[in-house]
Amino acid sequence: MPIRSGPCPTLETERLILRPFRDEDVDDYFGVLDTSEVRRWLHLPAGLNRSNAWQQMAVFLGEWALRGTGQWALEERSSGAFLGRAGLYRPEYPDWPGVEVGWTLHPDHWGRGYATEAGAEAIRYAFEDLDLDRIYSCILPENEASQAVAVRLGMELLEERTMDFFPSAPHGIWSRAR
Numbered sequence: 001m002p003i004r005s006g007p008c009p010t011l012e013t014e015r016l017i018l019r020p021f022r023d024e025d026v027d028d029y030f031g032v033l034d035t036s037e038v039r040r041w042l043h044l045p046a047g048l049n050r051s052n053a054w055q056q057m058a059v060f061l062g063e064w065a066l067r068g069t070g071q072w073a074l075e076e077r078s079s080g081a082f083l084g085r086a087g088l089y090r091p092e093y094p095d096w097p098g099v100e101v102g103w104t105l106h107p108d109h110w111g112r113g114y115a116t117e118a119g120a121e122a123i124r125y126a127f128e129d130l131d132l133d134r135i136y137s138c139i140l141p142e143n144e145a146s147q148a149v150a151v152r153l154g155m156e157l158l159e160e161r162t163m164d165f166f167p168s169a170p171h172g173i174w175s176r177a178r
């Protein structure tokens with residue numbers, strides 16, 4: 001039976017494929033989340049497990065179906081390696097600024113410009129295909145690697161504010177207009 005991936009498009013950049021998550025990605029995706037670096041920077045709960053990784057994948061695909069935004073699974077074109085995820089996120093939080101562009105890679109693939117390359121394509125898609133006027137990123141002030149990606153993508157820090165989903169600290173609200 002063919003598996004329909006729904007409204008998440010597949011896009012290509014110079015070095016990356018941005019594609020819908022597939023059921024069989026669960027071990028690779030949990031492998032990304034289950035690194036000490038990613039657990040630390042995303043403040044993931046200690047008990048986060050493989051089932052939770054699968055639930056996240058289902059939410060990513062669900063957001064594409066419900067809202068036309070969502071995360072892509074990232075593959076390295078040259079090797080087919082699963083790198084992590086990047087994409088557009090608009091959760092149902094009343095104090096969320098808008099459509100966010102975000103990125104999370106396995107630490108084995110940091111330091112190669114892949115997050116910036118994927119983020120640039122996500123922003124291009126947001127502005128050209130979704131016709132959005134503005135894009136946001138919510139980044140904790142101590143997350144310098146993520147802020148550096150935002151800066152490389154031409155984003156500016158608008159403000160810092162505490163949001164309901166993470167009450168213990170303010171997030172930087174980064175943004176770029178079309």
Ligand SMILES: CC(C)(COP(=O)(O)OP(=O)(O)OC[C@H]1O[C@@H](n2cnc3c(N)ncnc32)[C@H](O)[C@@H]1OP(=O)(O)O)[C@@H](O)C(=O)NCCC(=O)NCCS
Pocket residue numbers: 037038041042102103104105106109110111112113114115116117138139140143145146149
């Ligand atoms: C945030 C995160 C995705 C950034 O990854 P990253 O690899 O540092 O970012 P990029 O992919 O843009 O790579 C940039 C680095 O690659 C280097 N690089 C090497 N080859 C490159 C190339 N061909 N093109 C561009 N940059 C290249 C850059 O010089 C830069 O190095 P530097 O960090 O020493 O300055 C990563 O740290 C991560 O997954 N963190 C955990 C999850 C997280 O915090 N997500 C964001 C929540 S807000």
